[in-house]
Amino acid sequence: MAFDQQGDILRDEGRLADALKLYRDSLDIRMRLTRKDPGNTDWLRDLAVSYDRVGDVLRQQGQLTDALRSLREHLSHSRLSLGRSCKFLALADEQVGHQ
Numbered sequence: 001m002a003f004d005q006q007g008d009i010l011r012d013e014g015r016l017a018d019a020l021k022l023y024r025d026s027l028d029i030r031m032r033l034t035r036k037d038p039g040n041t042d043w044l045r046d047l048a049v050s051y052d053r054v055g056d057v058l059r060q061q062g063q064l065t066d067a068l069r070s071l072r073e074h075l076s077h078s079r080l081s082l083g084r085s086c087k088f089l090a091l092a093d094e095q096v097g098h099q
Helices: 002-012 016-036 041-060 064-082 087-097
Strands: none
Touching: 002 016, 002 041, 016 041, 041 064, 064 087
């Protein structure tokens, strides 16, 4: 999604507030899509990615409580879309465990 790519560039430039806005815009779109079709595993996976990006920026900004909440949502949606055996889930578990 274009918002994510632009957000990645802004994040890499250190413009965290601007990146966060784009990531949240992307998250909002993906939440609406997922509500329309909750069984769509692609949308669930994309939603999980959005939560991860938001959580990562919040962590970098020092907003640890909100970051943890977002990373937990990432983990929850990853479990729904990918299942417990997915290697990406292990990475998400590790991220949440370090908070």
